Amino acid sequence: xxxxxxxxxxxxxxxxxxxxxxxxxxxxxxxxxxxxxxxxxxxxxxxxxxxxxxxxxxxxxxxxxxxxxxxxxxxxxxxxxxxxxxxxxxxxxxxxxxxxxxxxxxxxxxxxxxxxxxxxxxxxxxxxxxxxxxxxxxxxxxxxxxxxxxxxxxxxxxxxxxxxxxxxxxxxxxxxxxxxxxxxxxxxxxxxxxxxxxxxxxxxxxxxxxxxxxxxxxxxxxxxxxxxxxxxxxxxxxxxxxxxxxxxxxxxxxxxxxxxxxxxxxxxxxxxxxxxxxxxxxxxxxxxx
Amino acid sequence: xxxxxxxxxxxxxxxxxxxxxxxxxxxxxxxxxxxxxxxxxxxxxxxxxxxxxxxxxxxxxxxxxxxxxxxxxxxxxxxxxxxxxxxxxxxxxxxxxxxxxxxxxxxxxxxxxxxxxxxxxxxxxxxxxxxxxxxxxxxxxxxxxxxxxxxxxxxxxxxxxxxxxxxxxxxxxxxxxxxxxxxxxxxxxxxxxxxxxxxxxxxxxxxxxxxxxxxxxxxxxxxxxxxxxxxxxxxxxxxxxxxxxxxxxxxxxxxxxxxxxxxxxxxxxxxxxxxxxxxxxxxxxxxxxxxxxxxxxxxxxxxxxx
Numbered sequence: 157x158x159x160x161x162x163x164x165x166x167x168x169x170x171x172x173x174x175x176x177x178x179x180x181x182x183x184x185x186x187x188x189x190x191x192x193x194x195x196x197x198x199x200x201x202x203x204x205x206x207x208x209x210x211x212x213x214x215x216x217x218x219x220x221x222x223x224x225x226x227x228x229x230x231x232x233x234x235x236x237x238x239x240x241x242x243x244x245x246x247x248x249x250x251x252x253x254x255x256x257x258x259x260x261x262x263x264x265x266x267x268x269x270x271x272x273x274x275x276x277x278x279x280x281x282x283x284x285x286x287x288x289x290x291x292x293x294x295x296x297x298x299x300x301x302x303x304x305x306x307x308x309x310x311x312x313x314x315x316x317x318x319x320x321x322x323x324x325x326x327x328x329x330x331x332x333x334x335x336x337x338x339x340x341x342x343x344x345x346x347x348x349x350x351x352x353x354x355x356x357x358x359x360x361x362x363x364x365x366x367x368x369x370x371x372x373x374x375x376x377x378x379x380x381x382x383x384x385x386x387x388x389x390x391x392x393x394x395x396x397x398x399x400x401x402x403x404x405x406x407x408x409x410x411x412x413x414x415x416x417x418x419x420x421x422x423x424x425x426x427x428x429x430x431x432x433x434x435x436x437x438x439x440x441x442x443x444x445x
Numbered sequence: 446x447x448x449x450x451x452x453x454x455x456x457x458x459x460x461x462x463x464x465x466x467x468x469x470x471x472x473x474x475x476x477x478x479x480x481x482x483x484x485x486x487x488x489x490x491x492x493x494x495x496x497x498x499x500x501x502x503x504x505x506x507x508x509x510x511x512x513x514x515x516x517x518x519x520x521x522x523x524x525x526x527x528x529x530x531x532x533x534x535x536x537x538x539x540x541x542x543x544x545x546x547x548x549x550x551x552x553x554x555x556x557x558x559x560x561x562x563x564x565x566x567x568x569x570x571x572x573x574x575x576x577x578x579x580x581x582x583x584x585x586x587x588x589x590x591x592x593x594x595x596x597x598x599x600x601x602x603x604x605x606x607x608x609x610x611x612x613x614x615x616x617x618x619x620x621x622x623x624x625x626x627x628x629x630x631x632x633x634x635x636x637x638x639x640x641x642x643x644x645x646x647x648x649x650x651x652x653x654x655x656x657x658x659x660x661x662x663x664x665x666x667x668x669x670x671x672x673x674x675x676x677x678x679x680x681x682x683x684x685x686x687x688x689x690x691x692x693x694x695x696x697x698x699x700x701x702x703x704x705x706x707x708x709x710x711x712x713x714x715x716x717x718x719x720x721x722x723x724x725x726x727x728x729x730x731x732x733x734x735x736x737x738x739x740x741x742x743x744x745x746x747x748x749x750x751x
Contacts, residue, residue: 169679171706290678291702293709402675409675 165403172399174292175409178300178356179395182365185304186349187387188311190370191380192342195322199370201257202363205350208238208261210268218271228355235347238264243343247336289357289399289409296356303352310345314338319380361410365391368417375428390420475604478524480535481508482724483583484554484592486734488528490618491596495607499524504726508534513541522547526603528596531555534580552599554592558582561655563648581649581721585656586626586738590619625735632742633657636749643748644685644713645694649721659745662690678707685711692716692748716748 166172193199212234216226238260245260246253292300311318317338320328328335353362369391373383398413407415427434474497479485485500492498501517502508508530521527522545529535531553542549563579582588597615601608633641642660650661664681685693685707694716695704708715718730720737731737 165675165679169682170710171678171682172675174706175675288703290673290675291706293702293705296702399675403679404676406674406676408673412674 161404162400165400171290171292172403174297175289175399176396178289178292178297179365179399179413180392181297181300181304182353182357182362183369183388183391183395185300185307186353186362186366187369187373187391188384189307189342189345189349190366190368191373191383191387192318192322193346193367194370194374195380196253198253198257199367200254201346202350202366203359204257204261205235205239205347206354206359206363207265207268209235209264209351209354211264211271212237212268214268214271228351231354232347232351234264234268235351236344239343239347240340243340247339289361289413292356299352300356303349307345307349310341314341318342322380358410360414364410364414364417365395368414368421369394372417372421372424375424375430375432378430390417394420475526475600475607476524477526477528477600478520478549479528480530480538481506481511481722483734483737484528484530484596486724487554487589487593488596488600491593491611491615492600493610493614495604495610496600502723504724504729504732506723508722511535511537513537517541518545521545521549524549526550526552526599528552528554528599530580530582532558532560532578532580532582550599550603552595554595555580555582555588556591556595558588558591561651563651579648579651582652583734584650584721585652586622586629587656588652589734590622593618593622621735625738629657629738629742632746633659636746637751639689640691640749640751642688642690643692643694643716643745644681644690645719647694647719647721650719653741659749662688664695673703678703682707682710685713692745694719694744694748714748717744719744 166176190199193201209231212230212232213227214230215234216228216230219230220226238257242253242257242260245251245256249256251259314334314337317328317332317334321335321339325335349366350362353366356362369387370383372390373386376386377383394417395413398416399409401407401416402409402412405412424432426432429435475492475495477488477492477496477498479488479498479500481502482500482504485498488496488498499520501513501520502511518541521542524547527538527542527547527549529538529551532555539551542551560578560582583592593615597611600611604611636659641658642662644664645661646664647661648663650659653659654661662684664684684690690711690713692714693704693708693711695707704715707713719741720731724733724737725731730740
């Protein structure tokens with residue numbers, strides 16, 4: 157009975173196994189990035205990025221038609237350009253990261269719409285680019301896996317400056333010049349994760365599995381390592397439970413996964429051990445000496 | 446409102462020019478307007494050079510969701526004969542003829558064809574009742590011959606002087622349709638009996654199914670172009686496996702990779718495009734009715750034969 161409900165979908169259907177593998181790969185790569193996004197108050201960057209890639213995808217489309225590779229490459233380049241330009245402006249001027257990113261992504265979106273309309277086609281280019289978790293072919297799975305690997309490796313390299321910059325950017329500036337490169341590498345990681353995530357899984361899932369688990373983790377741990385672990389685990393859990401939910405109900409898989417994550421988030425807000433609402437109302441007795 | 450003025454002026458000029466041109470073009474010829482491209486092809490074959498055939502819904506257009514423009518009303522007003530499919534396909538046309546103030550005779554090309562229910566479930570987003578009858582009667586060649594005969598009779602009563610020409614044209618075209626019918630039957634005979642079925646979201650092939658014995662089975666779950674759930678995909682896969690359906694024609698699934706996934710998991714072959722509602726343009730796969738039927742039968746046989 158329990159086996160039928162929780163395991164059988166994956167043993168009977170290969171597409172379910174592939175979807176699960178994709179979700180796990182996405183969790184490993186995306187969730188740690190989400191934690192840093194949250195700590196740097198950049199959680200909405202993902203949605204902005206989904207629009208920023210349009211001109212690149214459009215140029216890719218102009219050059220080689222409906223070619224997924226060309227359009228993805230174009231999207232990557234456009235995403236990099238926006239992220240890095242926004243990062244450079246934010247670091248060297250008074251404008252904050254969110255405002256400069258909003259500026260660049262809107263300009264990028266406008267440029268994309270212009271290019272698309274010059275061509276005079278009404279194909280929804282972004283729709284073409286966005287995939288579905290239930291349709292994992294070998295190529296896409298490989299993309300997700302490579303992406304997770306690169307993300308973990310790069311994060312390991314830039315981890316120290318990134319963490320210090322999250323807590324005390326002024327201190328980092330006085331002791332090291334690694335802040336700027338680390339920040340730009342981090343922005344690049346966001347773009348790679350999002351664009352490959354869009355292509356493999358669609359916007360909702362790519363951004364959602366990055367941002368929501370980080371918010372969940374915030375309520376259960378105080379240190380970054382703990383947060384990243386919890387974020388990855390809760391992303392995997394949401395992915396698995398969401399797929400099972402989508403298998404037994406008629407909820408589409410992407411929304412199902414995000415809804416499970418949102419439910420976990422609500423539970424965390426209420427009962428989380430770090431700053432959860434219930435904990436605040438009924439604080440645990442302090443240890444008495 | 447000054448901004449809108451030049452545009453209106455331009456429109457007025459265009460209408461005037463068109464109105465001036467129209468009689469010149471119609472000189473001595475019977476103006477025939479058809480509702481969509483397949484009927485236009487029939488009418489051209491019957492009418493030959495005695496008629497001037499125009500179509501309201503052009504190649505690659507969707508007659509189900511068509512909205513007529515003032516230009517279409519002008520065409521209808523000028524026409525002597527308006528050929529429609531009937532069976533509920535062109536609900537908008539009687540109103541258009543009335544509104545245009547024309548005196549055209551309306552010919553229902555499906556007169557005499559027993560209507561069938563759709564083979565595959567309701568077309569998404571359409572009201573009940575509208576689909577109680579499948580209007581795609583032309584998908585069976587014997588029916589196409591009835592269409593052609595109806596158009597011939599209507600042309601003869603509209604233009605008695607051309608009777609001999611219409612009869613000759615029709616006889617020649619009916620011969621071609623007979624040959625086409627034989628071609629389809631031979632092609633289907635090549636397919637083993639157990640493999641004569643496809644899974645498809647097309648709801649246009651009930652007449653084809655009845656005439657030639659290739660079953661079009663509706664997938665469970667996947668019926669709209671909204672995002673499918675895992676359950677929908679699993680149901681479709683189970684169904685294909687259980688019924689041993691050898692080919693899938695699921696064009697309205699938005700993601701091509703999803704179709705490939707279903708195919709990989711069931712061993713079914715992914716079929717090509719099937720034309721149902723309209724012809725393609727001159728350069729496409731199906732510029733005429735005969736080409737369209739040949740294209741469909743080729744897509745079916747190449748997916749179904751071993």
